[in-house]
Amino acid sequence: MAVVAPEDDGGAPVAVREFDAHSERDRAAVERLERACEVGPSGGKLCLFTDLLGDPLCRVRHSPAYLMLVAEAAGGPLGGAEVVGVVRGCIKTVACGRGSNLFSKVAYLLGLRVSPGHRRRGIGRSLVERMEEWFRQMGAEYAYVATDRDNEPSVRLFTARCGYAKFRTPSVLVHPVFRHDLAPSRSRRIAVVELAPRDAERLYRERLGDVEFFPRDIDAVLSNALSLGTFLAVPDAAARPWRGVDAFLAAPPESWAVASVWNCKDAFRLEVRGAPRLWRALARATRAADRALSPWLRVPSVPNLFEPFGMHFLYGLGGAGPAAPLMARALCRHAHNLARAAGACVVATEVGACDPLRAGVPHWPRLGAEDLWCIKRLADGYGDGALGDWTKAPPGASIFVDPREF
Known part of the structure; x- marks a missing residue:
């Protein structure tokens, strides 16, 4: 009507x-x-x-x-x-x-x-x-x-x-995709393990299931055709040999991080508008230098964002331990390499203001954004428990950003 x-x-x-x-x-x-x-x-x-x-x-x-x-x-x-x-x-x-x-x-x-x-x-x-x-x-x-x-x-x-x-x-933290791969760990002491969807679901539910906005149907997210995989970063010694997610959950290492990759490139494309000519020229120059000097110097280059381009989104970023930010960085660099192979121009993720893993996410501030989430209570139903009205609850350290809505 x-x-x-x-x-x-x-x-x-x-x-x-x-x-x-x-x-x-x-x-x-x-x-x-x-x-x-x-x-x-x-x-x-x-x-x-x-x-x-x-x-x-x-x-x-x-x-x-x-x-x-x-x-x-x-x-x-x-x-x-x-x-x-x-x-x-x-x-x-x-x-x-x-x-x-x-x-x-x-x-x-x-x-x-x-x-x-x-x-x-x-x-x-x-x-x-x-x-x-x-x-x-x-x-x-x-x-x-x-x-x-x-x-x-x-x-x-x-x-x-x-x-x-x-x-x-x-x-929203955004990193451009270069013409060359990035080493997941400069020290070679971090290993990145790919998890099967069922193993990833179990890990998420047991370790991140109480994070704010965690979707109850995480299994549907992980099994979606646009979800390209879930990756776990652990100390190299914990991955050789890799004994499976059961062993990991029973005795996790001191530090670890997990994240999944979503293929936004096959759903929508973006285009930057309003950029000054100088910025466009500088971007072309970095690409030319990267093309001429790679693979020897591996110059950081700005991809062509001034025509329609694709993006990969890193979601479900979480972890624990003092070295978790380093683990998150390894996952981001691994996601960069996946995006380069798929032809995406940027990798983006969204993290909470107080998330300790934020320090490990490589990004270019000029490409990102500061979001504001606003909320409204539509009906009673949250209950009169310890938290009461969710709209008045203080923020936690982390937040789960559903890739289906990014």
Whole structure:
């Protein structure tokens, strides 16, 4: 059923309805809208454009339940309705963190876009409110959204107009992929072991199952075709010989780290816009030097990010012990080599503000972003236990970022 959006300027009414995945008209209209909306801070900074490779549902279709809504305004180019807004939403069950063993049904809002010519007319708020109605119908107890910390209009929409509260401040860390491989460990004292999906699931559930936002259906994530594998970094002596995950869980080494790799390249592509000519020239120069001097000097180079490029995402990063950051670095370098072989241009991950493994993640600050997660309680259900309302709970050290929603 359509919902009429409020109009502050007396314009034509705007109807919100479900996106029709079988309609070529809807798919083309959403593609045009996505191309008109750049993602990221403006004001002279770099912006990213997302190409969804012909599948507007790609960022939610792997979740247990999902919905996509569009907003239509009358008076389009040919006299008909014009798609001027879009939002996606999905629902899953996640851990509430802090070792509580409590799980909650949580909804995630993403991909909110409003056409530049139709902003400040209440369309974004109407899309959010309509999506929240579906969240409640599906039994979700909380809804959350991620936005760039510097995106003041987006932050204001959710916190001042939609009733969300600032909740967590993770960082998106991005590293370019060079023309040469990286050695996982300079000291050669760290080994990287690939785990089978069932072994990875068991390790995650036993060691990271109480991390905030850990998905209860981690098995579905790990077995997804876009998940390229799970890797465990341990001291070399603990891997030779490797006795299996049972032996590891029974007597883990003092320090270890684990992470999985998700293939975003086959779901969507990105493109950096707004870069000065000087930056483009410098990037070309680093690639030329890398090509001419590799493999001898292995010059760090900036890949071509100014045309559509693919990305790999490192998720489920966790570990323990004083050398865990070094183990995490080995995993990141291993992920870099996988991305290079697959033709991806960057490797990204997202970590909590206080995550001790953050120190081991190699990244280029210019390519990353500081996120803000905002949360809203939709219904009672979290219980009156020790933690009470999750929206008021203090952050833990780590956070689990679901790759299906990145």
